Amino acid sequence: MGEIKEYTDCVCPFCGSLCDDIVLKVDENNEIVEVENACTIGTRKFFSSNELDDRVQAPMIRKNGKLVETDIETAINEAAKILINADYPLLYGFSSTEAGAQAVGIELAEEVGAILDNTASVCHGPTILAEQDVGASGATLGEIKARADVIMYVGSNPANAHPRHLSRYSTFIRGYFREKGIMERKLIVIDPRYTDTAKLATDFVQVQQGKDFELLSAMRAVLKGAEIPEEVAGVKKEKIIELVNIMKNAQFGVLFFGMGLTQTIGKHRNIDSAVLLVKDLNSFSKWIILPMRGHWNVCGANVVFTWQTGYPYSINFARGYPRYNPGEFSANDILIRKETDAALIISSDPISNFPKVSSEWLGKIPLIVIDPHKTPTTLIGDVVFPAAMAGIEAEGTGYRMDAVPIRMKKVKQPPNENILTDKEILEKILKKVKELRK
Amino acid sequence: MVLKCNLITGRTIDQGRAYEGSKLSDEMTRAGAIVELDPDDMAELHIMTGSVVSIKTDFGEVIVRAIKSPNAPHKGVAFIPMGIWANQVINEDTTGIGTPSFKGISCNIEPAPGKKVLSPQEIAESFKS
Numbered sequence: 001m002g003e004i005k006e007y008t009d010c011v012c013p014f015c016g017s018l019c020d021d022i023v024l025k026v027d028e029n030n031e032i033v034e035v036e037n038a039c040t041i042g043t044r045k046f047f048s049s050n051e052l053d054d055r056v057q058a059p060m061i062r063k064n065g066k067l068v069e070t071d072i073e074t075a076i077n078e079a080a081k082i083l084i085n086a087d088y089p090l091l092y093g094f095s096s097t098e099a100g101a102q103a104v105g106i107e108l109a110e111e112v113g114a115i116l117d118n119t120a121s122v123c124h125g126p127t128i129l130a131e132q133d134v135g136a137s138g139a140t141l142g143e144i145k146a147r148a149d150v151i152m153y154v155g156s157n158p159a160n161a162h163p164r165h166l167s168r169y170s171t172f173i174r175g176y177f178r179e180k181g182i183m184e185r186k187l188i189v190i191d192p193r194y195t196d197t198a199k200l201a202t203d204f205v206q207v208q209q210g211k212d213f214e215l216l217s218a219m220r221a222v223l224k225g226a227e228i229p230e231e232v233a234g235v236k237k238e239k240i241i242e243l244v245n246i247m248k249n250a251q252f253g254v255l256f257f258g259m260g261l262t263q264t265i266g267k268h269r270n271i272d273s274a275v276l277l278v279k280d281l282n283s284f285s286k287w288i289i290l291p292m293r294g295h296w297n298v299c300g301a302n303v304v305f306t307w308q309t310g311y312p313y314s315i316n317f318a319r320g321y322p323r324y325n326p327g328e329f330s331a332n333d334i335l336i337r338k339e340t341d342a343a344l345i346i347s348s349d350p351i352s353n354f355p356k357v358s359s360e361w362l363g364k365i366p367l368i369v370i371d372p373h374k375t376p377t378t379l380i381g382d383v384v385f386p387a388a389m390a391g392i393e394a395e396g397t398g399y400r401m402d403a404v405p406i407r408m409k410k411v412k413q414p415p416n417e418n419i420l421t422d423k424e425i426l427e428k429i430l431k432k433v434k435e436l437r438k
Numbered sequence: 439m440v441l442k443c444n445l446i447t448g449r450t451i452d453q454g455r456a457y458e459g460s461k462l463s464d465e466m467t468r469a470g471a472i473v474e475l476d477p478d479d480m481a482e483l484h485i486m487t488g489s490v491v492s493i494k495t496d497f498g499e500v501i502v503r504a505i506k507s508p509n510a511p512h513k514g515v516a517f518i519p520m521g522i523w524a525n526q527v528i529n530e531d532t533t534g535i536g537t538p539s540f541k542g543i544s545c546n547i548e549p550a551p552g553k554k555v556l557s558p559q560e561i562a563e564s565f566k567s
């Protein structure tokens with residue numbers, strides 16, 4: 001048997017929990033043979049780096065309607081030409097790549113006068129808008145682990161989307177001031193379905209779908225001593241009062257929320273009212289609020305975009321300087337309005353995740369795609385680059401959901417020498433754009 | 439028989455696993471081309487887990503398999519895992535803030551025996567015509 005190398009303290013590049021206690025074993029064939037500590041999704045992601053049939057193996061360009069393999073220089077040249085010839089290109093994705101690649105993406109967007117957007121525009125964009133409106137009191141996951149005694153998940157199902165969140169950061173874990181772990185904590189779940197997370201809860205509140213704003217507002221009203229109707233959003237008055245009492249008496253409470261609030265009618269207004277509920281609760285106790293960020297580095301995309309351009313997402317460089325207006329410059333808006341005339345998609349799969357009309361327009365314009373795996377988006381790309389898997393085959397920085405930056409390790413080589421890192425590919429395209437423009 | 443429902447989308451653990459590297463596989467179709475329905479709603483439609491159904495909204499139509507929801511009761515609420523099938527029927531309205539409306543779409547669900555559940559390839563390639 002050949003040599004097997006063990007890497008400890010690896011970081012899982014799947015969800016915003018960014019678990020940093022993963023142990024990986026890599027054999028002499030450059031294959032990950034063992035994954036310790038990761039959840040089922042994280043484990044799958046690590047092993048997916050071995051499955052070469054599912055990976056894009058060489059750069060490809062579309063000729064006579066078919067994708068054919070080519071060399072990297074031809075593909076770079078083709079991509080640069082598409083971006084230069086476009087009047088209003090879109091650069092989108094960035095949430096499953098490391099901070100260095102995100103920074104080069106911004107430079108490229110500025111160079112070609114593009115719309116620059118990340119996947120926050122379809123997930124926690126409304127959260128950002130609400131935080132810009134009304135602020136938010138936050139804490140790191142470490143603080144939560146050490147102190148929290150009332151944990152709430154609203155419109156979020158971490159048991160399915162962030163499987164280790166409860167056991168590693170919030171609920172089951174023992175903390176410095178919570179030596180007995182779950183025995184010293186209460187778990188409240190508010191959701192329209194009796195989700196797997198709800199099944200673990202000490203208190204489950206089944207809210208009518210689409211009525212989150214009403215429920216949160218009723219909770220604020222109770223907190224302020226006002227009368228509320230017998231039933232709000234399908235929840236009995238007594239239940240709401242009971243819930244508010246638990247929350248008021250918490251020593252350290254945390255309200256986690258997910259797409260159940262951001263994608264439901266009201267969107268950023270739902271978050272406004274959740275933030276204000278937490279603000280009100282701080283008159284009685286200590287409470288914080290934290291969005292359950294989905295992709296492992298979507299928080300990083302917002303952080304890096306903000307410190308480089310001033311804005312977290314939905315940025316327009318058409319005038320040579322950044323302008324910000326979600327709803328006007330967001331990826332879906334410019335696709336639905338058929339305004340953009342070319343797109344570069346990096347580490348994202350909009351054909352799986354955007355509404356049909358947006359995908360239809362992406363199918364009609366020249367499309368550059370950078371991705372480690374074959375996806376519905378790579379299938380319809382015009383120039384497709386294979387990429388090293390960030391956090392496995394390329395090192396870099398990711399930002400956890402609480403905006404703590406964590407360095408990710410490289411534990412193995414990409415499958416072949418045609419496969420560059422996201423950052424290298426973007427740097428080459430940027431260099432070529434500058435050269436061709438001279 | 440047509441059932442009026444409120445459609446929501448979201449993550450499931452199977453969908454999450456299939457999303458990692460197997461987005462064009464049968465596993466993806468098994469995890470994503472489904473709709474979780476309340477058992478009472480299924481009884482009303484006279485269907486079982488595995489029955490093929492059509493979901494129609496103002497924004498499109500998609501053919502998926504019904505399954506008995508593990509997260510019931512949620513009568514009147516239909517759940518599709520986020521992904522390429524869900525996105526054929528969701529409301530693209532970004533309500534002025536850039537985020538499409540992925541949850542809370544009124545839909546009609548009816549049995550569609552014999553109809554074909556499309557693969558991710560077939561849906562994706564339909565956009566490149």
Ligand code: SF4
Nearest residue numbers: 012015019039042164
């Ligand atoms: S909880 Fe998230 S970060 Fe942690 S192992 Fe699972 S997928 Fe990876």
